[in-house]
Amino acid sequence: MTGQRIADSALRGMRRGERTNRRALIFDILMYGAIALALVSLLALIIQTVVKGAPDLSLQFFLNFPSRINPANSGAQSAIVGTLYLMLLTAVFVIPVGIATALYLEEYADKTRWWNRMIEVNIQNLAAVPSVVYGILGLAFIVRGPLGLGPVLLAGGLTLGLLVLPVVIIVARESIRAVPPSIREGALALGATKWQMVSRQVLPGARAGMVTGIILSLSRAIGETAPLLVIGAASSPRFNPSGLGDAFTALPIQIFSWTQDPNPVFVNQAATASIVLLGILLAMNGVAIVMRNRYEQRW
Amino acid sequence: MNAVSTTSAERVRADLVRARSARSARESLIKGLLFLAALLSVATTTAIVVTLLQQTISFFGEVSPLAYFAGTKWTPLLSGDQQSFGVLPLLWGTFYLTGIGLLVAVPCGLLAAIYLAEFAKPKVRKTVKPILELLAGMPTIIFGYFALTFVTPVILRDVFGIPVSEFNGLAAGLVLGLLVTPTIASVAEDAMRSVPQSLREGAYGLGAGRLQVALRVVFPAALSGIVAALILGASRAIGETVIILIAGGQSPSMSLNPTGSFQSMASFIAATARGDIPQGTLKYETIFVVGFTLFCVTLLLNAVSTRVVSRYRQVYE
Incomplete structure (x- = not known):
């Protein structure tokens, strides 16, 4: 009976560990996703400006x-x-x-x-x-x-x-x-x-x-x-x-x-x-x- | 002999006193000049409040405050029966677009801050942090151009297939979010970094994992600074002018549908005041009334932020 209980609680502990791991994974995905989204958008902003503007950039423009x-x-x-x-x-x-x-x-x-x-x-x-x-x-x-x-x-x-x-x-x-x-x-x-x-x-x-x-x-x-x-x-x-x-x-x-x-x-x-x-x-x-x-x- | 030495001693003392009084006169003159410089900032505030109030009072002499604060139609530039001075559409435009922006900026900014403060290697942080600060200082006109020429036609129409009009609140709001993300990330990261290492070590010692330490120890401990970061971000979005002016359109609206045109308080002011507007007209006065409303909103936010910081700040050591 006691052995069963110990085994149960150990199993619960493992499950909790798994859940923590899964939560950490989800958080990692969210975190890197958010950073990637922000960086990609800001990069797009700069690239887009350069791509559109560069052809006209000459000494004449100044x-x-x-x-x-x-x-x-x-x-x-x-x-x-x-x-x-x-x-x-x-x-x-x-x-x-x-x-x-x-x-x-x-x-x-x-x-x-x-x-x-x-x-x-x-x-x-x-x-x-x-x-x-x-x-x-x-x-x-x-x-x-x-x-x-x-x-x-x-x-x-x-x-x-x-x-x-x-x-x-x-x-x-x-x-x-x-x-x-x-x-x-x-x-x-x-x-x-x-x-x-x-x-x-x-x-x-x-x-x-x-x-x-x-x-x-x-x-x-x-x-x-x-x-x-x-x-x-x-x-x-x-x-x-x-x-x-x-x-x-x-x-x-x-x-x-x-x-x-x-x-x-x-x-x-x-x-x-x-x-x-x-x-x-x-x-x-x-x-x-x-x-x-x-x-x-x-x- | 004796008399001579007294006179010379007296002379020396007189010289000393004179030198000291000349010196102290110069010292207090300098202090006075520095104080005058400091007064200039008080004079600026006074000038802002006085100019805004003066025209606002004269405006409310002609338009009832009820019609202004409770009116749902903002058409000050039309004439006759068409003219209406209800500010709610401008307030709605300001807060709705800020809300769209914060929907993007709060999760992105906070997650980036948690990453930089708790997970990133020192080397990564040292390169990313200055870039964030550089981005936070980019001219907003470039963001507005991006919203108009890229977000609306390419991202919203082509990629997501949303039938937005050329000037729409969605693009303006999203780019507003992009604008304030670096600000929120940078300020919130500072707040989390200032949480003492001993708190983290204590939590690790009790068996907490990295994620638990970040979310349950560091985040709550830095909460006052994080809230201040969020309010700063919101306040920047509320006062932002050009993005909405360029990409959001210039007709006020109280619609929930973000694909149409919106106007905010700040973008109305910039669209209307162009230096050539005739002084003393009701049209001229609307700039000041709306400016005063905007001024009060940001002042209120700043007061809330100061209160939150001083009330919830955790002082360590």
């Missing part, structure tokens, strides 16, 4: 302006130049403001004060605001209203700058926090003032993380379409902006307006412009990685 009359000789010079200018403007605005805010919050702010806590919560919330809402802000506040700049390059750069500012602040704070307190204490003990300590020890120590984070934020900025659409970037202009007060376009806007075109030649050129945009983003990511390796500090 040098010519968009043309309705002569679609075969159409290019994206104004959009490429516009994107590079936008990147520069955004950087000029966001780097000093972002780093200064991060330094204030990490090195100077007294966390027990309500206004400093409010600034922190505010930045977290700003990071979650959809980009199209920044477009509305740009339209109502920068293009029209108080600043009234019109839909010009400077307005685009400021709008994108405000959009990525919270992200820049967050990454800058993280890299400042990574500098160990002993470095600060050492500097202060040697008689440095607070600003000497911050500017000569903390900032250089946090350089690697900051540079990488800022480059990645800028690459996010130049990929944005919605805010530029809303503030009224020009579509397919045949000129480059020559100053801050000129009308402009950017690669995402050019891609969008070609996508909307009934002529299939232009729809394919949207893919060509996408390749150029992806190329710029990849290059920026590459630079970010090089910078990280070059300036990385081990404490």
Whole structure:
């Protein structure tokens, strides 16, 4: 009787083992299936863009302006130049403001004060605001209203700058926090003032993380379409902006307006412009990685 | 002799005090400048809220809030009797397409995160993780182009034989899911990796298998971070504009059938505001009302996420 019971329970144990194995197998299949699905789709996205866009990718595409009359000789010079200018403007605005805010919050702010806590919560919330809402802000506040700049390059750069500012602040704070307190204490003990300590020890120590984070934020900025659409970037202009007060376009806007075109030649050129945009983003990511390796500090 | 030394000592002290006060003046000037920079982000929020509220209030002076929040017809650009300002179709479009996207992105993203955190070899993780982050930062316009020129004609029509119209919610929703999958996977993986090794070792010591450790120990322990990842993904999908603008069509709908055209709050704003829209008109104000609604929705989600994280976070060591 007891022997029978032992045998039964052993058998049950084995069955349970089998069931666990089967469950593990099912889970493995699900897991690898899901990953494969996601990877294959994302791969399809990139391959499809390259296949459609590559035939038009030539030096002409970089040098010519968009043309309705002569679609075969159409290019994206104004959009490429516009994107590079936008990147520069955004950087000029966001780097000093972002780093200064991060330094204030990490090195100077007294966390027990309500206004400093409010600034922190505010930045977290700003990071979650959809980009199209920044477009509305740009339209109502920068293009029209108080600043009234019109839909010009400077307005685009400021709008994108405000959009990525919270992200820049967050990454800058993280890299400042990574500098160990002993470095600060050492500097202060040697008689440095607070600003000497911050500017000569903390900032250089946090350089690697900051540079990488800022480059990645800028690459996010130049990929944005919605805010530029809303503030009224020009579509397919045949000129480059020559100053801050000129009308402009950017690669995402050019891609969008070609996508909307009934002529299939232009729809394919949207893919060509996408390749150029992806190329710029990849290059920026590459630079970010090089910078990280070059300036990385081990404490 | 004595008098001379006192004066020189006094002079030295005076010099020191002057130097210190010049220094401390500079120090507080710097602190003030940094504080001003920090205030700029507060000013941004204020500017967003003020501009949105101003036009919203003026909008509700002409349209009753009931007609806006409970109306089922969104035709603000038509005139006369045809004009109607019910926002429900836009809300429905936003949440329905986000729902389709999350149906894809939640299982894919979480399974990928479990794989990377618990099953993958370190080498695989080190290569896959940066690729995920790169994909999470890809311009959404490229996703929109993909939805329009590949998912709709090739995948949906040719492969699955679904009779979708050229602009349809299904393609837009699915690609929305593809867009947020890397984000969910990456953030959820971070959460699971931060679960301390001792928990895993304890479970193994009690005889648990790898799958049990992953699902019953690590997953619950990282739950707050995982929920935050999901909310982040949802919030990105809700605010996403161009994919829906390009592939989802531009006519609002409250249909359950995803093969037709849809419009979301964000895609309405981008379709309507093109810089040339006349200021002070009701049409101009609709952008701000819808923008304010969208702003409130994402703010609410962010608040829920913060609450969940602070409430359910497990603190180890």
